[in-house]
Each structure stands twice: as structure tokens, then as C-alpha cells.
Amino acid sequence: MGSEACCRIPPVSADYTPLGTWDTVADFKAYIAKSPTATPSPKRGLLFLYDAFGFAPQTLQGADRLAALLGDDAVVILPDLLEGTHPEFGWLPADTPEKQALVKAWFDSVGDYKQSKPKLLRARRAAGARFPSVASWGVFGLCWGGKPAVLASGADNAGEGRRINVSGTAHPGALDKADAEALSVPHIVLASKDEPADVVAQYKEILEGQSGKTGIVETYSTMNHGWMGIRAKLDVEDNRKEYERGYKQVADFFNKHL
Template sequence: MAEVDKACCSIPAVTTHDYKPKGTYTKLADLDVYTIGPSTSTRALIAVYDIFGFTPQTLQGADLLSHSLDALVLVPDFFKGKPLSLSLYPPDTDEKKKTAGEFMQGTANIDANAKKLGEVAVAAKGEYESVKGWGCYGLCWGGKLAVLHSGAGTVFKAAGTAHPGRLAKDDAEKLTVPFICLFSKEDGTPELMKEYWEALEKNNKENVVEKYGDMHHGWMGARANLEDKENLKEFERGYTQFAKFFDKYL
């Protein structure tokens, strides 16, 4: 009899409304960090949220992965309690565009936050000495930070992203660890998504790349509509896919 896949069978049912996160908060590298899972685990993930911060959908995803992998999952609050408001999307007025643009250039600056992610990783390694395998994943904006920390000298054994933001072929070419990338139907121009996909496949045969062609950008993060049956199904499938991937490499 074939062995039943542990990750697939251990993800609990997703709560579709009024989700109450199961973790607690601690401090690392001067940031508040949502923390779920055993502090004595031998494997851990650092999750980088999207520009909307600590939303129930994103924290539920972290809880699902912690449960499935029996792993520690850390979600740092890079924006220090001041994420971008969901009410600004879509940015369909000049005022919304201005506010979103200022946020992306300031609070959500990629270089500054990529540096901070490195600081969090160092602090986490010092705090949780039992962890032997560290991984990282990011959603949308967070996916950029994850891929930037998955090249030469990375502390992570594996990394990934769902509905990635700010795609750049060079990032995919520089990866040195297995990487999972789950595309939505709209994560950039078709040409750029194809170029990124092909670079991932060429970089490492262990990389996992898939397109969730019916899903909007953000279906596994803050913009997930878990009251929608199709989004719920693909939310669950995406986190199951993440769990199977990290179960293999951490």
C-alpha cells in the first residue's frame, strides 16, 4: 500500500470567516513577529506577508503550514503596524495612486526590507537553536524579498512565493536553493511571467512552478476571498502544495 502523503492529509479545514489566528507575538530584530508552532522544532519558516500586512487570510496560511509541517513559522511585521489599506486597491484614482506609490517607495522599500529580512533571519537562528532547516516564503511583495534571500550565501534550505510581485529574470537565475513559485493569472505581463518561469525551470530541476490560471493576484494572501468556493479550493491547494514542498526540503 502506498504511503499516504502526510502534508496533504494533515492540513485542517480552512476557516472561511472570522478566523482567529492561533499564534502569539514576540520580538526579533526590533520587529513584532507573529509566531506559531513549537519553539523546539527542527525546521522553521519565515513568512513575508503582502503589502496589506497581518490579515486573517495570511496568518491562517502560516497556521496551516505550521500544523502540517509541525514547524515553527514566523511572520515579521516589517510595516510596524502600518500596512497599506485594502481600501486603496484597486488604485483607480490619483489620490490612491499617490498614497500607494509613497508607501511602496517608503515603508515597503524593497532594499531596506530585504536587509531587515536578513536581520530577522540571523536573530531567529540565534533564538531558535534547535532548528536545522530554515525556509522562507513570501506573498506578492513578500515574494520579492524571499527570492532576493535565496541566492548565494542564503541561510535558507528552500524558499518560495505565491502570486509573486516585481518579477525579474535575474532573480530566478541567481537562486541557489529549491524554489516554489505559484503564479496567478496576472502577476505581470505574459511575457515577463513566461521569462521568469523558464528561468526557474532552467536554474534547478527541483524548482516547482505552477500557474493557478483561474486565480487573481493575491488569492493566497490578503485578497483571498474564502467565501468564494473556487478561491477557497485553490487557497487550500496552494498551501498544501507549499507544505509538500517544504516537507521535502526542510
């Protein structure tokens, strides 16, 4: 199941006019973002994975922001790995047995993390074929999307049409020390105050202190779970600033390693 915080905090919404384009990648509906002055043949690619609620205005704005911050040689692709099947807003907070059953059923079916990694790798292969000029691919996920991002960056991360060069997540769901230990690429984790602090500390010890690992782990201690995704409160100044800082920090990390 996803993080406890994900199941108890209601989502929010924001108005945003997307700048990117819609297309299809591996039969997944996909949002494609580029810098306004992007080259026609990008050299770097980023697969951006939304949280469980899909193509929210805040997430599309994040994709556009990442594309702008990564620069003219990059393309950002946001594939609909959940194929339009998302938890309903009314299920959250999951504060009744009925709501808890609905959330569990979703995570046991379409939201199952065991299905997410193969879907991500299918999108990765298709993205590589669509943009053959891209020499280096990264993956970054919010909450639900953070799990396939880290799973795909483990020991089996090799091969043409498969290789991921750098990965990361913000307010991640289903954090597991074993995933951090298996990482084979640079990885960034931006946690909120709602993630389990003990597991975040384990990630930090592994990625920032273990030989052979490269990474950044930072907790945005004043931010709620989802502050860079659908729960971003962009009409609140502190959240807006931390949203902007978070995407800048992610882009800086990917610019360094991608």
C-alpha cells in the same frame, strides 16, 4: 513599485481566530505558529512574509496551516517587517492620480524592496538565535513578501545566522527574471492569472529547465492576485479550495527541501 494587479484589486477580509502566539523577533512584532503537537525544540523553521497589508486573518490562517502541514518538528514565524505601516485599503484600486501618488510614495519609502531584504535577514538572525535547535530555514512570501524572499535566496546566501535553504512565493510582486537566475536554493512560485505571464514563463524555464536549478512554477489560472493572502475569498468555494491547495503545495515543497 508592486505588481499592477496589487494596485488595482481591492482587498477582502475574512473571519478567523488565530491559533498561534504573538512575540517579538529582532524587535519586530511576530506571529509564531506551530503544530498543536509540536516538539519544544524544532528542527526546521519557516519565515513567512505577508503581503503589503500585514497581519490579515487569511494570512494568519495560512501560517497556522503551514505549521500544521510542516509537522511537529517545524516552527513558522511571521515577522512584521513593515512595522505596522501598510497601504490603506482606500488607496485601492489606484484609479486616480491621487491614489497612484499615495501608492508610489509608500513603495518609495517603507515598502521599498531595497529595505526589505536587510530587514528579513535581521529577522532571520534573530529567529536562529531564538530557535537554536533549527538546522534548516526557509522563507515564503506573499506578493510584497515574495520579493525579499527571492532576493535573500540569491548568490550571497551563505553564512551562520544567514543561510536560507529553500524559498518560495505566491502571487508574487515585482517579478524579475534576474532574481530567478540568481537563486541558489530550491524555489517555488505559485502565480495567479494576474501576474505577467511572460515573466512567469521565464521563471518556469529557469527553475524547471535550467541545469543546477530546482523549482516549481505553477499558475493558478482561475485565481485572482492575492488568493492566498488578504484577497482570499474564503467564503467562495473555488477560492477556498485553491487556497487550501496552494498552501498544501507550498508545504509539500518545503517538506521535501527544508
